[in-house]
Amino acid sequence: xxxxxxxxxxxxxxxxxxxxxxxxxxxxxxxxxxxxxxxxxxxxxxxxxxxxxxxxxxxxxxxxxxxxxxxxxxxxxxxxxxxxxxxxxxxxxxxxxxxxxxxxxxxxxxxxxxxxxxxxxxxxxxxxxxxxxxxxxxxxxxxxxxxxxxxxxxxxxxxxxxxxxxxxxxxxxxxxxxxxxxxxxxxxxxxxxxxxxxxxxxxxxxxxxxxxxxxxxxxxxxxxxxxxxxxxxxxxxxxxxxxxxxxxxxxxxxxxxxxxxxxxxxxxxxxxxxxxxxxxxxxxxxxxxxx
Ligand SMILES: NC(=O)C1=CN([C@@H]2O[C@H](COP(=O)(O)OP(=O)(O)OC[C@H]3O[C@@H](n4cnc5c(N)ncnc54)[C@H](OP(=O)(O)O)[C@@H]3O)[C@@H](O)[C@H]2O)C=CC1
Ligand SMILES: O=CCCC(=O)O
Numbered sequence: 158x159x160x161x162x163x164x165x166x167x168x169x170x171x172x173x174x175x176x177x178x179x180x181x182x183x184x185x186x187x188x189x190x191x192x193x194x195x196x197x198x199x200x201x202x203x204x205x206x207x208x209x210x211x212x213x214x215x216x217x218x219x220x221x222x223x224x225x226x227x228x229x230x231x232x233x234x235x236x237x238x239x240x241x242x243x244x245x246x247x248x249x250x251x252x253x254x255x256x257x258x259x260x261x262x263x264x265x266x267x268x269x270x271x272x273x274x275x276x277x278x279x280x281x282x283x284x285x286x287x288x289x290x291x292x293x294x295x296x297x298x299x300x301x302x303x304x305x306x307x308x309x310x311x312x313x314x315x316x317x318x319x320x321x322x323x324x325x326x327x328x329x330x331x332x333x334x335x336x337x338x339x340x341x342x343x344x345x346x347x348x349x350x351x352x353x354x355x356x357x358x359x360x361x362x363x364x365x366x367x368x369x370x371x372x373x374x375x376x377x378x379x380x381x382x383x384x385x386x387x388x389x390x391x392x393x394x395x396x397x398x399x400x401x402x403x404x405x406x407x408x409x410x411x412x413x414x415x416x417x418x419x420x421x422x423x424x425x426x427x428x429x430x431x432x433x434x435x436x437x438x439x440x441x442x443x444x445x446x447x448x
Contacts, residue, residue, distance in 0.1 A: 158305055159184070161210035161217030162201075163230055163237075164251070165192045167386065168277075169220035171284035172250075172310055177201055179287075179309045186210045206235035216246045216303060218275075223395050224257040231261050243269035246299040250275045250291075252331065252392065254399040255321035262295060262320040271299040274320055276327035277311065281387040288312045292330075294323035325403060332400035332414050334371065335393050335434070339417040341372055342438040345379065355380055375435045384429070384436035391430035393437075394421035 158181055162173040165187040177183050177199050184202040185193050186209070193203045204210035207230050211217050217237070221227045227249055231237040237247055247265050249258065249272075258274045265272040278290040289311040293300050300316050307314045317323050348358040359376045362368060378384070397418040404411040420437050429436040 158182070158216075159214055160306055161186070161204065161214035163187075163207050163210060163217060163219040164221040164226075165196065166220065166222065167281050167389070168250075168284050170196070171281060172218070172220060172289075173201065174199060175285065175287055176306060176309055181306065181309070184210050184213050207231075207237045208235045208239040211237050211240035211245060211247070215244065216248065216299070216306070218248045218250055218306070221249075221251040222392065223251070224253045224399075227251045227253050227257055227261060231264055238264055238268060241265055241268045241270035246271040246273065246296070246302060248273045248275050248293075248299065248303055250277055252276045252327050252396055252399075253324055254328070254402060255324040258320050258324045271296040272320065273299045273303065274323040275300075275303075275307070275314075276323055278327070278330055279311075283312075284310075291315065292317060292323040292326045294318055295320040328396060328400040328403055331393065331396035332411070335397045335400075335421065336413045336417045337369075337371065338375075338393075338434060338437060339420050341376070342379070342420075342435075342441055345376070345438065346441040375433070378433075379435050379438050382439075384432035384439075386431060386433045388434050389430065390421060390424055390432055390434040390436050393434035394418065394425055394430070397421055 160181055160183055162183055162185045165185060173183050173185055173196055184204050185196045186204045186207055187193055197203060221230055247270055249261060262272045273293055273295040275291050275293040279288055283289050287309050291307050291311040291314040293314060294317040317326055345355045348355045362372050401414055401418060420440050423440045424437045
């Protein structure tokens with residue numbers, strides 16, 4: 158199967174590499190074109206523009222940073238829209254809001270193309286090992302055509318109905334995750350400041366009802382001030398902001414998420430946006446120094 162792939166950041170690089178290693182022919186494009194070189198060394202072809210990739214491939218996947226990037230790659234000059242047509246499918250796996258996804262759907266389908274949104278749960282390592290959870294919605298026939306690729310990329314795919322539902326599910330999940338990361342950071346800080354060993358807290362948490370892979374995976378690195386980015390903090394803050402907007406639209410009070418968003422904004426203002434989202438822990442250390 159031949160697929161196009163637009164966006165070779167942390168996730169896109171790992172996902173397209175995984176497709177290549179599993180026998181797919183892949184044509185890649187990235188805004189910073191030099192990032193295509195490593196994929197080419199593993200057998201990928203390059204498209205010089207998104208339009209060129211769409212022209213070559215029946216199905217093209219995108220994994221881009223945010224709503225502005227997702228819209229730009231479709232609508233701007235040399236973008237997806239210039240070449241999309243009947244018989245071609247476009248799958249956006251970026252995390253965006255439902256409105257952005259609906260706009261892209263309208264643009265693609267107005268040219269006769271098929272559209273599926275398919276954001277993912279899971280980070281850099283699950284992307285490398287094909288263990289993502291795929292939250293698809295939109296064109297069911299395109300979903301079925303993409304299953305061979307989804308089976309490589311993920312451990313489970315959900316089809317959630319109409320366009321927007323995948324985006325909503327992803328935002329709800331990441332809203333919970335961002336709030337948990339803040340509670341975890343506060344817990345580690347409280348343990349330390351009240352005279353406990355935070356490593357003991359990690360052990361206690363791991364044996365109880367709130368044990369989870371995020372605490373287990375990120376906790377030891379956080380205690381070493383290691384925030385090597387798997388999920389960049391700027392993207393987590395973007396997801397909190399988009400989830401809060403979804404809460405506004407649906408009149409859902411979300412004081413916990415709102416407080417977490419403020420903490421991520423503070424971390425961004427401290428220059429931590431490109432670090433892993435667990436670097437929100439650093440915002441609490443600032444309080445210590447200033448007290
Ligand atoms: N990292 C993670 O753990 C996860 C991330 N996600 C989501 O996946 C998406 C990608 O994340 P990730 O790979 O971590 O992000 P990165 O920041 O590593 O990569 C972002 C990608 O978007 C491209 N890009 C940014 N702005 C534009 C633009 N205006 N036009 C064209 N391309 C643009 C970048 O190109 P360039 O190289 O030129 O900058 C790069 O390819 C995000 O929506 C994120 O929320 C979802 C699940 C997990
Ligand atoms: O959007 C990023 C999600 C990261 C994760 O699920 O670990």
